[in-house]
Amino acid sequence: MSGADMVERVSHRQFHEVDGVEDWRVVFGGATAYFSTGSFAKGVELVEAIGALADAANHHPDVDLRYGGVRVCTVTHEIDDISERDVALAQQISLAARTLGIPADPSKVQAMQVSIDALDIAKVWPFWCAAMGYVERGDDDAVDPLGFGPVVTFQQMDEPRPQRSRIHVDVSVPRDQVEQRVAAALAAGGHMVSDANAPHWWTLADAEGNEVDIAPWADDLT
Structure with a gap:
């Protein structure tokens, strides 16, 4: 039995319905939380706590430490999605943050790809x-091996489309x-190109026609 066979996927809707993950939002890349530490030293304390929890669970999130806050993103790489492992780790990290007196700020959660x-x-x-x-990753993604840059994804076109831009930014927010x-x-001066795919995503453009898709987590929509 492979590692992926032993992992139980959790839908994004199910993740948000679990108690103890109120700090977290699923966006592109995984379940993500932002903790407002207010200082680098406090951020280091939280990162140390996350490191201990991650090692104990043998499940390691991406952690970005900055002066004013810590961003944490967890996903189960065997299935490239959210699993029960991510639910458990998110609950533990939130509890550690509360113990340290560090609040979460879900309004600062987002992810971007090109x-x-x-x-x-x-x-x-x-x-x-x-x-x-x-x-290269999968069938149509390019990823930064250092984990710093945004994912670049390639979308299949059926025919040339010279009248519209062919490179756009995807912004995933809660x-x-x-x-x-x-x-x-x-x-701020943009206009709606299409809301036909809402609530999966909205396509907007700036005054010169450069496009952006704004999207929340997308599974289990009704």
């Missing part, structure tokens, strides 16, 4: 990997923030 539309993905994929120092983010972008 999408490139291509007629022949196999021809352009190696170019972008070489140019950015990225590596579901409870997505409409506010869309409204802010429109108020």
Whole structure:
């Protein structure tokens, strides 16, 4: 039995319904939380606690320590999605943060990726990997092996589309923030290109037609 066979996937909706994960939001890349530490020293304390919990669980999240806060993202790599392991670790990390007196700020959770539309993905994929120092992942992604840069994903086009941009940014924000983010972008001079795919995503553009998709977590929508 493989490692993936022993991992039970948890839908994004199920994750958010579990007690003890109120600090967390599922966006592109996994279940994510931002803890406002207010100082680097306090952030180090939280990172040390996360490290101990992760080692005990043998399940290791991505942790980004900055002066004012700590961003944590957990996903089960065997299935490239959320599992019970992520639920348990998120609960433990939130409890550790509360014990240290460190509040979470879900309004600061988001993730971004760059999408490139291509007629022949196999021809352009190696170019972008070489140019950015990225590596191929799966069938259509390029990822930073150091984990710093955004994921670049390639989307299949059926025919040329010269009248629209073929590279755009995808911004993933929590579901409870997505409409506010869309409204802010429109108020800042953008316009709606399409809301036909809402509530999965909204496609907006700036005054010159450069596009962005704003999307929450997408599974189990009704």
